[in-house]
Amino acid sequence: MPDRQAVIDRKDLGALFTLLADEGYQTIGPKPYDGAIVYAPISSPEELPKGIGDEEEGGHYRLTQRGDAKLFGHTKPVQGLKAHLYPARQKLWSAEKAGHGFRVVKDAAPQPRYAFIGVRACELSAMLVQDRVFEGGPYVDKGYAERRKNCLIVLVTCDHAGNACFCASQGTGPDASEGYDLKLAEVVDGSRHVFVTEAGSDKGRAILSKLSKQDAADGDVKAAAANLEAAAKGQKRAMIAGVAELLAAKLESPHWEDVAKRCMSCGNCTMVCPTCFCSTMEDATDLSGLKAERTRKWDSCFSIDYSYIHGGPVRNTAGARYRQWMTHKLSHWVEQFGVSGCVGCGRCIIWCPVGIDITAEAKAILKGA
Amino acid sequence: MSAREKPRLGVFKFSSCDGCQLSLLDCELELLAVTDAVEIAYFLEATRKDMKGPFDVVLVEGSITTPHEAELIRQIRKSSKVLITIGACATSGGIQALRNFADVNGFLDIVYARPDYIETLDTATPIADHVQVDFELRGCPINKYQLLEVLNAFLNKRKPNIQNYAECIECKQRGTVCVMVAKGVACLGPVTQAGCGGLCPASHRGCFGCFGPMETPNTTALADRFLNELGQDKGTVLRAFRSFNANAPAFREESLKHE
Ligand code: SF4
Ligand code: SF4
Ligand code: SF4
Ligand code: SF4
Numbered sequence: 001m002p003d004r005q006a007v008i009d010r011k012d013l014g015a016l017f018t019l020l021a022d023e024g025y026q027t028i029g030p031k032p033y034d035g036a037i038v039y040a041p042i043s044s045p046e047e048l049p050k051g052i053g054d055e056e057e058g059g060h061y062r063l064t065q066r067g068d069a070k071l072f073g074h075t076k077p078v079q080g081l082k083a084h085l086y087p088a089r090q091k092l093w094s095a096e097k098a099g100h101g102f103r104v105v106k107d108a109a110p111q112p113r114y115a116f117i118g119v120r121a122c123e124l125s126a127m128l129v130q131d132r133v134f135e136g137g138p139y140v141d142k143g144y145a146e147r148r149k150n151c152l153i154v155l156v157t158c159d160h161a162g163n164a165c166f167c168a169s170q171g172t173g174p175d176a177s178e179g180y181d182l183k184l185a186e187v188v189d190g191s192r193h194v195f196v197t198e199a200g201s202d203k204g205r206a207i208l209s210k211l212s213k214q215d216a217a218d219g220d221v222k223a224a225a226a227n228l229e230a231a232a233k234g235q236k237r238a239m240i241a242g243v244a245e246l247l248a249a250k251l252e253s254p255h256w257e258d259v260a261k262r263c264m265s266c267g268n269c270t271m272v273c274p275t276c277f278c279s280t281m282e283d284a285t286d287l288s289g290l291k292a293e294r295t296r297k298w299d300s301c302f303s304i305d306y307s308y309i310h311g312g313p314v315r316n317t318a319g320a321r322y323r324q325w326m327t328h329k330l331s332h333w334v335e336q337f338g339v340s341g342c343v344g345c346g347r348c349i350i351w352c353p354v355g356i357d358i359t360a361e362a363k364a365i366l367k368g369a
Numbered sequence: 370m371s372a373r374e375k376p377r378l379g380v381f382k383f384s385s386c387d388g389c390q391l392s393l394l395d396c397e398l399e400l401l402a403v404t405d406a407v408e409i410a411y412f413l414e415a416t417r418k419d420m421k422g423p424f425d426v427v428l429v430e431g432s433i434t435t436p437h438e439a440e441l442i443r444q445i446r447k448s449s450k451v452l453i454t455i456g457a458c459a460t461s462g463g464i465q466a467l468r469n470f471a472d473v474n475g476f477l478d479i480v481y482a483r484p485d486y487i488e489t490l491d492t493a494t495p496i497a498d499h500v501q502v503d504f505e506l507r508g509c510p511i512n513k514y515q516l517l518e519v520l521n522a523f524l525n526k527r528k529p530n531i532q533n534y535a536e537c538i539e540c541k542q543r544g545t546v547c548v549m550v551a552k553g554v555a556c557l558g559p560v561t562q563a564g565c566g567g568l569c570p571a572s573h574r575g576c577f578g579c580f581g582p583m584e585t586p587n588t589t590a591l592a593d594r595f596l597n598e599l600g601q602d603k604g605t606v607l608r609a610f611r612s613f614n615a616n617a618p619a620f621r622e623e624s625l626k627h628e
Contacts, residue, residue, distance in 0.1 A: 034546040034573070059598070061551045078546055088542040264587040266559035267534060271541035284518070285525045287402045298542055303534040304584045318587060353537070353549050353559050354594050 006213040007220055008184075010193035013045045013071075015211055016154070017117075023207075025115035025152060028084060030077050035063060037077045039084070039116075048118070049074055056162045056346070058355025069193060072186050075162040076120050076345050080274030084114055085147050086130065092281075094293040102292070111146040117154045119180070121173030122165070122345040124155055126274035128179055132337045133277050152203060155180035159227035161235045164346025166359055169238035172343040174231035182208060185224035196224045237359045239330070239344060240366055247331040247365065251323065255365050260319035262354055267300035269348035269356070270325060275333075275341050278306065301325050326358060376425035376524060379411035381445055383431030383438050384465055384493060388510040389456035390414050390430045395513050403517070406524055422448025426523055428516075429502075432458040432493040434465060439490070439499055446500035451523055454496045455516065457509035457613040461581055464509075466493040466616035470624075493616065504529065509579040509613040512564050532563045533584040536576050540567040548575055555595050557609060560586040560619070581614040588623035603627040 008016070020027050021043065031040040032049045042048065048071040053064040056075070066073045095102045131148065134141035158165075158174040167173030176183065181204030184195040196216050199205040240246070270276040280299035285292045299306050301324045307314040315321045333341030342358070349357045380390050394415060396403060409415060410424060427449040433439050446452055457463050468476060469492045477484035496502055506519050515531060522529035532538070536558035540547070548554040548570050556575030564580040582588075588610065595601040595609065607627035610620045 035551045036546040038544070038546065059550055059594070061547075079541070079544065083544065261587075262590050264559040264590050265535070265583075265585045266537040268537045268541060268547070268559075271538060282530045283527070284530055285521060285527065287399075287406045287517070287521050287524065289525045298538075300534065300538060303532070303538070305533070318585065351547055351550055353547065353556070354590055355598075 005216040005221060006197050006208070007187075007194040007216045008197050008211055008213050010045075010069075010071075010195070012212045013195065016207070017042075017044050019207060019210055020115040020117075020152065025113050027115045027117055028081070029117035030072070030074065032063065036061060037063070037074045038079065039077045039081060042117070045071060048072070054162060056164045056350045058164070058349050058357050059352055060355065061350050068188055070159070070186055070188055072118055072156045072184075073159065075158060075160075075165060076122060076347065078347075078351070079272055080123055080126055080345070080347070081116055081119065082126070082130065082274050082276075084112075084116075085127065085151070086134070086144055086277065088298045090143065090296045092294045092296055094291060096292075097290045111143060111150060113150040113152075114147070115152040115154065118156045119153050120156065120158060120345075121176040122167045122343045123274060124153060124176050124179050125167070125170075125172035125343040126345070127153075129275045129337070129339055129341060129343065130277060132339065133275075136337060152207075153180045153182075155183045155200075157183065157185045157224070157228050158231040159186065161231045162346060162350075163236050164349040165231075165235050165344065166237040166239055166346060167344040168232045168235050169241075170340060170342060170344035175228050180204070185227065187220050187223045187227070189219065189223060194220055196220050237346065237349075237357070239342065239359055240362050243362050244331045244334050244340070246362070247327045250365050250368075251327070253365050253368055255361070255368050256319035256323045257317075258364070259322045259356065259361060260317060262356055263318050263322045264354065265302040265318050265321055266353060267302040268351050268353060269358075270300040270302060271298065272347040272351045273329070273342075274345060274347070275329075275343065276300075280305065301328070322356075326361065329358070330362070375406070375408040377410040377423070378407040378520075379422065379424040379427045379445070379449065380409075380414070381411070381427060381429050382413070383429065383442065383459070383496070384434040385431030385456065385458040385463060387414065387430070389459075389508070390428065392455075392511050392513040392516055393428070396517060399513075399517055403520065407520075424449045426451045426453065426520070429454045429459050429496050430456050432462045432465060432495060433490070433499055434493045435489050437488070442496060442499050451503045452496075452500070453504045453506060453519060453523070454502050455506045455508075455511050457507065457579065457581060458493075459496045460505040460507050460617075461495050461614045461620075462493040462616035464613050464615070467611065468493055469616050469621075470611070495616070506531070507562055507580040508564055512566065515564055534563055535559050535583045536561045536563050536565070536567065536570075536580065539563040539565075540570045540576075543567045543571060545570045548573060549594075549599075553599055555599050555601060555605075555609065557591070559583075560588050560591050577612060578610070578614055578620065581617045582619035586619040588619055589626075592623055592627070 029042045053066040134144040180200040183198045282295045329341040549556040557578040558576040562580040562583040610624035
């Protein structure tokens with residue numbers, strides 16, 4: 001049974017930020033920046049994108065004015081929280097020359113403690129997917145595991161879906177039933193501006209107990225439910241059913257070469273995808289050759305080096321690279337990790353400079369069957 | 370290490386603006402480490418010492434535009450163990466390769482009072498068209514950290530960490546909001562090799578293609594986007610592909626389609 005719902009008034013939301021900061025969290029939330037909403041360090045609700053919405057399509061994104069006071073009236077930010085939990089560049093260790101060999105120096109810096117505010121259901125689903133990737137097998141990524149264990153998640157449910165969203169068809173949103181510490185649904189009705197709040201963990205309950213709140217009114221709960229329903233029903237895109245089996249059977253489809261004409265192998269889709277995790281190792285020395293360092297950097301299945309083995313790259317054509325990306329996300333990810341690698345956030349569609357749409361490509365492959 | 374054991378470095382210039390070799394002087398703090406690691410045997414921008422080869426490592430800036438240069442680069446190659454070309458001029462021909470699309474005599478008549486004194490080639494071409502090159506470092510100008518990385522890698526006998534993928538990957542790693550998607554600004558990032566660190570998009574401008582074509586450039590898909598979605602005309606698309614790396618094969622072929 002979920003906990004009984006309470007509401008936090010808009011004017012009391014600042015206390016949540018203060019409390020989290022007092023407990024040693026670095027608060028990260030959505031913020032307008034350079035014509036988009038991004039996740040960034042924020043210290044109060046005043047920095048949230050008040051009254052700002054977002055307009056999205058394949059290869060297109062603009063901020064809009066909503067004409068209300070909502071703080072979370074946008075959808076998912078440009079890049080996911082992957083950039084915090086699994087940074088684009090991570091120094092793994094360094095080494096110093098010692099005699100004829102070398103000595104490894106471990107980097108012992110403590111991992112940050114993030115409180116993520118305004119996390120959407122698709123984002124949380126993506127974290128649960130990456131948990132399986134980095135912590136699910138016998139070899140746990142210790143840095144990720146520690147950052148993940150340290151973090152606190154304040155989920156916010158969506159009041160509408162963006163044009164590129166398709167979480168409903170992936171079963172990954174717009175509502176979430178587990179994995180968050182607090183869940184907020186923002187309700188604005190005339191001068192009433194409240195957050196219907198629920199705790200989803202002991203950490204969340206402890207925080208909620210220290211915040212000033214009232215019992216939710218019937219109208220609040222109904223409005224929150226209606227918003228969520230609008231977000232689910234209003235989705236303009238959907239992933240076709242049975243896509244995992246379909247793609248597994250279509251590895252030789254002529255459609256891959258059709259995508260190859262449009263796809264630039266630029267890697268934007270993999271960079272913005274909140275579940276993509278491919279990386280490369282970079283070993284570097286200093287000029288004297290006395291010190292060395294190993295860094296892990298995001299890479300992409302669209303790069304040639306990524307599939308380079310003795311004798312050359314395995315994926316030589318743009319069609320082969322796009323096929324790798326799409327079939328991994330939607331098909332063999334399921335065999336590998338037990339879930340789909342796509343949470344339907346639509347980021348790859350929006351931030352593809354030529355607007356290639358993973359839902360439309362899936363449909364085209366189905367039609368060509 | 371005693372001075373005698375240090376590898377000998379030569380820095381040579383052909384048709385170019387000097388900007389790339391100046392990146393070496395621009396290394397400031399790291400420059401001391403460089404001079405610790407190598408003996409600068411020839412580098413006119415830094416020292417009047419004019420030592421003869423052989424050289425262990427040679428950095429070559431500029432493109433080949435005269436018969437004299439074509440001969441000189443062969444001599445330098447003969448006296449160098451490792452030859453690294455730096456910058457758009459040396460790796461693709463540079464901005465002066467615009468002459469490759471026109472009749473060079475037309476320029477001579479406009480620019481020089483006595484064109485008959487000028488001995489020049491019809492084209493500006495990269496060093497690799499004339500001699501074997503061990504590594505090409507792109508950029509207009511090059512990125513000084515990449516230059517240090519390449520020198521460092523050759524001195525320590527390892528592979529340089531230089532990526533050939535699209536500029537977009539660096540741009541996203543930096544957390545820049547895409548100017549093409551969020552502002553409708555034409556950007557060459559998807560077809561340009563990474564290396565600058567994402568300078569232009571981070572300053573709200575589209576990528577100009579300074580680092581030349583990336584490893585698998587689909588210029589046609591990008592040009593279609595410029596024409597059909599971003600409202601550019603053929604002339605603008607032609608000029609986008611015909612700048613510092615106009616003579617790089619992928620950019621040259623694309624610009625020719627829009628003549
Ligand atoms: S594949 Fe696209 S829609 Fe799916 S999770 Fe990744 S970015 Fe989102
Ligand atoms: S994909 Fe779903 S959860 Fe994510 S922003 Fe869109 S509606 Fe919200
Ligand atoms: S699908 Fe789009 S974003 Fe992804 S590599 Fe191709 S062109 Fe780039
Ligand atoms: S701004 Fe340019 S370089 Fe950056 S992601 Fe967009 S298209 Fe690529």
